Amino acid sequence: MLDLDxxxxxxxxxxxxxxxxxxVIARNLANADTPNYKAADFDFRKALDNxxxxxxxxxxxxxxxxxxxxxxIGGASGSDPLSGIPLTTVNRIPLAPALDGxxxxxSLEQAEFAxxxxxxxxxxxxxNSQMRGLMTAITGQ
Amino acid sequence: xxxxxxxDIAGSGVAAQNVRLNTVASNLxxxxxxxxxxxxxxxxxxPVFEAVRGEINGQETGAAVVVKEVIESGRAPNSRYExxxxxxxxxxxxxxxxxxxxxxITDMVSASRSYQNNIEVMRTARDLMMATFRLGQG
Numbered sequence: 001m002l003d004l005d006x007x008x009x010x011x012x013x014x015x016x017x018x019x020x021x022x023x024v025i026a027r028n029l030a031n032a033d034t035p036n037y038k039a040a041d042f043d044f045r046k047a048l049d050n051x052x053x054x055x056x057x058x059x060x061x062x063x064x065x066x067x068x069x070x071x072x073i074g075g076a077s078g079s080d081p082l083s084g085i086p087l088t089t090v091n092r093i094p095l096a097p098a099l100d101g102x103x104x105x106x107s108l109e110q111a112e113f114a115x116x117x118x119x120x121x122x123x124x125x126x127x128n129s130q131m132r133g134l135m136t137a138i139t140g141q
Numbered sequence: 142x143x144x145x146x147x148x149d150i151a152g153s154g155v156a157a158q159n160v161r162l163n164t165v166a167s168n169l170x171x172x173x174x175x176x177x178x179x180x181x182x183x184x185x186x187x188p189v190f191e192a193v194r195g196e197i198n199g200q201e202t203g204a205a206v207v208v209k210e211v212i213e214s215g216r217a218p219n220s221r222y223e224x225x226x227x228x229x230x231x232x233x234x235x236x237x238x239x240x241x242x243x244x245x246i247t248d249m250v251s252a253s254r255s256y257q258n259n260i261e262v263m264r265t266a267r268d269l270m271m272a273t274f275r276l277g278q279g
Binding site: 022 | 146147150151153154157158161189190191192204205206251252255258259261262265266268269272273276277
């Protein structure tokens with residue numbers, strides 16, 4: 001049987017992470033003039049791997065609940081991509097730190113924000129077409 | 142775009158830059174205000190920004206920016222000999238604040254750029270959110 005969680009896992013997690021990353025970048029941009037503020041970011045690939053469990057792309061059942069009795073309720077296989085993802089933000093290494101200790105490079109943040117928005121849109125598109133595919137299968141048209 | 146936090150963050154940036162624009166306007170408007178004592182002279186005002194970190198369950202939820210305080214410039218005022226001025230002191234001097242117009246204008250440009258950045262972040266977040274609401278509708 002098709003596992004819906006697995007079916008949507010990658011893009012659902014990527015969508016969520018993109019949203020979180022846009023927040024981190026928004027934070028950097030909001031604090032572009034705050035003295036001693038250090039620009040932060042996180043490693044998207046690592047965070048995605050983290051979100052999808054040890055198997056990388058969520059194909060491993062390592063994190064699944066084990067059922068030893070017939071009446072046990074099994075968890076969704078693979079780890080839940082929508083559970084709390086621990087995010088470790090790292091400070092950016094500035095190319096040219098400002099005199100007031102601020103390390104936000106506004107143009108870099110803008111570029112990252114634009115890139116991240118496109119990724120978000122891409123994940124949305126993938127999810128949409130996956131859903132369309134399912135709908136086609138369900139309605140048979 | 143979880144729980145609209147991005148709007149809070151960008152909104153705090155807009156609010157902070159707005160305070161900065163206000164202080165610039167106030168400084169420029171008062172750059173030739175005269176006074177009869179050095180102490181009574183208008184003092185240029187500058188906002189001090191600070192990042193406020195929020196945390197829920199040990200996970201950082203974003204740092205908004207707030208105006209920590211508005212400080213007054215410590216620069217000594219300029220004195221000008223103008224005995225005909227009704228505000229002149231016993232020796233015929235009036236005092237004007239030492240405000241550099243160039244400094245204020247660059248500050249204004251910087252503030253308006255940051256303001257626009259934050260607005261742009263909100264606009265993008267809104268567009269993405271609207272796209273998310275339409276998820277699965279084709």
